[in-house]
Amino acid sequence: MKPNKHSIDFGKEEQYLNSDKFVDQIICGDCYQVLKEMPDNFIDLVITSPPYFQQREYGGGGLGNEDNIDDYINNLATIFQQCVRVIKKTGTIVFNLGDKYLDGNLLLVPYRFAVEVQKRNPVKLINELTWIKINPTPKQNPKKLIPSTEPFFIFSKTDNYYFNKDAFLEYHDKCLNNGRKKVGNEIGKKYFELIDRSILSDEEKALARKELNETIVDVHQGKIESFRMKIRGLHALPYGGQAGGRLSQIKNKGFTIIKIYGNSMRKDIIESNVETIKGNIHPAVYPEFIVQELLKLLTKEDDIVLDPFLGSGTTAAVAQRLRRKYLGIEIHPEFVEHAKNRIRQNINNHTLDIFI
16 A cells, blocks of 8 residues: 555665664655665654644645545655564554544544554554643634643553553652652551451461561651551452552452552643743654654663654654664755754754753
8 A cells, every 4th residue: 555646756766774873863765665664673763743734834735735524634644554564573653643634624633644554554542641831822712612732642562562651750759759758666566456456366466466566667668658558347448440459458358458559640641831942943843852752661772763754853863862872854955954963963062861
């Protein structure tokens, strides 16, 4: 299946068979043609925000300027197929898409795309990360609410993808830990009293006291933040997703201890401003902060990060700051030069650090 005339130039193909040309490079060219020349299982993460359907004119037609939504989805899905081929078995693909109203009807463009690529490719949609825009662009339609969210779809082609959940939005944990109260000497006292009152056997009570003491030591040493204890005959039995292990512990030994580590829950939402960058010439820039957090979640240092629609260079600039290798593909020469300037500024300003 080939993309239609709107997105692909079938002119003279450049050869990029040397893999060195795909590391820490920004290539000016059509992403489909460049992707076709890349080796299989080479990239650790593809992360991109392609041109949205009929939202902006980027110059010279191309993807996003199709006459109908079906052509747009087809073109984008064909490029996505090449992304699947080039990522490693431990890799992931992240696509950010915006939606579109047509004749007052919301087209659900991102979700049509997500369904279509799963039909065509051996991939799994492992998360939909919702970007909540703190400062969304106001709309003038008095009969519609202001759109303030966009999805970032995270796909993998195996179950062995790299996923560092603790690194995602880790500053939340630092704020949480800084606000913790000091542990008092009375911690766990009520549970010792409940154990004494319980219907547990003497052997079960002894084991409960032993494990309770060990847990209290963990709290004082800072290994966990706090804990909860459930005792047979005194507390309601657990239910739902956590019932299995805890329920069997209560049945088999008379109690269960639920350790609370204090880290914030890693939810599938992220809040960020719609960014404007001084001197930027690109009409649509996605937030550096979101790219940063996704790179921390899905890659390690020295991993290769590809953006096939590089635009103003955000992905490459953030990857460089986080000490990842980058590859950007962009069809418009003026955007390529702007992206290269951002990379040079990173080096000149010594800004190769994580930012919040």
